Each structure stands twice: as structure tokens, then as C-alpha cells.
Amino acid sequence: MRDMKKKEKEIYWHEPSVTVEDRWESNGYKSCLLWFTGLSGSGKSTIAHALDRRLHLLRVHSYVLDGDNVRHGLNKDLGLSPEDRKENIRRIGEVSRLFIDAGLIVLAAFISPYSEDRKRVRELLKKGQFLEVYVRCSIEECENRDPKGLYSKAKAGKIEGFTGIDAPYEEPVNPELILDTDRLSINECTESVLKYLDKKNYINL
């Protein structure tokens, strides 16, 4: 009995981990990172949250990472210097990698104006796990919406280094998807993403 117990102990001691492929098979969908990039006010976070709700109703586990839950928590020690902005994106990429490994579809919504930073996140992940979604909207329309009043502040010189005003936004060169939010509704945008995920076999509609 003593020996059997010992043997059992050793077997359990080597219990293998659950792989991401195990999770995909059990879930019936594949995890990935949808990276929503675009100007402030373009609709990134709104689309991400609308998608989260649609996926939730489809019983697909997803999660939104955006300024609201990252800047005040994990990255609250970071400021707005170039190095801190880079570290901000790096950590978001690493957290996304953990979520993907856990089997979730991550919806990350960040202005992320620099191609280099977005490329670095893409390189962190396996092929097919990073889907760049360019939430495209004219600066005029974004200024017009100005949901947080940031454009008027930036134009009044109260915010420095504001993307689109006195800091550049580098457009994605070859994104997986483009959503033109000055002519499409949020509903049309989310449908477009869902269809893409379905076509590429991440989910099954």
C-alpha cells in the first residue's frame, strides 16, 4: 500500500499542463488578439466592447483590454514619456499572450500610434494570433465627436503630444481588417469583425 501510494504520488507529480490546443479543442474556437488601433474618438473601445458582448452571447470567451482597465491597474506606474509608452504597449502585449494561452479572444483597444510598437506585439505572438484592426476615421470626424473633450483641450494647448494634433499617427500598412467608422455603424463594424473571424476559422458562426 505504501508503495502504491508513492507511485500514485509520482504520477500526479508529472501531470502535464493544459496546452492551448487542448483549450481550443474543448472550447470550439481559437484564441487570438484583435488589436484595435486608431485615433482617439475613432470608436476602438466602443467596437471592442460591442464585440465582447456579441462574443459573450455566442459563448465565446473574450476580454477587452483598454485604457480603463490597464492604465489604472497594471500600468499605473507608467507615464507618457516615449519609454513609458513603449513599456505600456509591451506589457499589454505580454498580458495578451497570457490570455491567448488561456484560450480567450483578446480585444485590445489602444491608439498605439507607432507602427514599431504594433509590430513588436505581432512578433511576440505566434503566426495568426495577432490581427491588426485599423479603426479608420478622419481627424475631422474624431474632433467633431470628441467624446472626452480631449481634442478641444489639445487644440487649446492644454495637452501636449496629442495624437493627430501635435503627435503623429502612423497608419497600419497592411492590417488584417479596416473599419471605416465615419461611414459604418458600430453594428456593421462588429459584424464585419465576426465575419472575418468566422471566415478565418477562429470561430464558427
Place this chain on the structure above:
Amino acid sequence: MRDMKKKEKEIYWHEPSVTVEDRWESNGYKSCLLWFTGLSGSGKSTIAHALDRRLHLLRVHSYVLDGDNVRHGLNKDLGLSPEDRKENIRRIGEVSRLFIDAGLIVLAAFISPYSEDRKRVRELLKKGQFLEVYVRCSIEECENRDPKGLYSKAKAGKIEGFTGIDAPYEEPVNPELILDTDRLSINECTESVLKYLDKKNYINL
């Protein structure tokens, strides 16, 4: 028609987020953080991975955070200084908070020798979301197992500040669970945790 479209757009613009309670209801279980603390070699990571597999088979979404996936990714910029160790635990706490919000049961396995650090993670979360699991094992047994050969290195003076050798381990005062791994098998330990989660209505066995 133009107006209807506009109205629809605005409705979607205010689409609410999925709350953690929505996820719990849909999933049929509650998310939380099981924080496994104990000496090196006590069995924290092994128990966490065995539990991850058991939960996976029960179709409960869980995920292990341990040195393997955190130290080489998110926290690869951190060293072993007191401030860096503190920042290491802080970030793990913040990532756990995101995972809990996403509806997962997080299995975090870290020596985390200081009560203060563990307390800080507990305070970061809502009541009932932090479950401290003391993986208790005598230092003699841990040295005897020495799965990574770290104890012999530490005793030979090749590693400084090694917990249990020349750095303290502060035992949990009032942990939610204690697992005595020098007398229980890994299987018995995982069953004990599952029973606890069931009794406290996190999961339904």
C-alpha cells in the same frame, strides 16, 4: 432613414460592457484567485497545473500563472532586488485581477515569502476573490526533493537570498487552505482544493 441609421448608431455607441456577473451567470461558476504560496519544492506549481487540468475537464476556465510564463514575459525586465520582487508580485496581482474580471479561476504559484506582498494582492481584489493556499512542506523534505537543484546550490553559497536558507519565509497566518504536501499526494491536494471551491460555491461539482 438617415435618422433611423443615426439612432441605431447611437444605441450601439452606448452598448454596455459585459460584467463579471454576466460571465459568472453564463459560465455557471465564479472566478477567483487561488494564490499558492510556499517554499521552493513544496509543490505549488505542480498542484496548480494538476488543478488546471482537473478544472479543464470540468469545463471550468482556469489558468496557471507561475515563474515559467511570467518571469520570461511580462516581468522579464525585473531582477531580484527587494523593489523588483515587490513589483513582480504587484503585476501578478494586477494581471490576476484582469483574469478574474474575464471570468477565469486563476492559479498563481509563487514562493511569495512576504506576508505584506500577499496582503497587498488580497487588498487589490474584492472580498472572496483572493484565496490564499499555503502549500506547507518541511524545509528538510523540500531540500530532499530539490527538483531544480536549487537548495544544493544555495547551501554551497552559489545563490544568495534563497528562501528558507538565507532569506525568510513568512508563513500565512490565516490562509483559506493549507495543503501538507509532505504527507498528502498531489491528487489528495487537488481534491481538497476542488472540495473547498465547491463548498464555497465557486464551482459546482
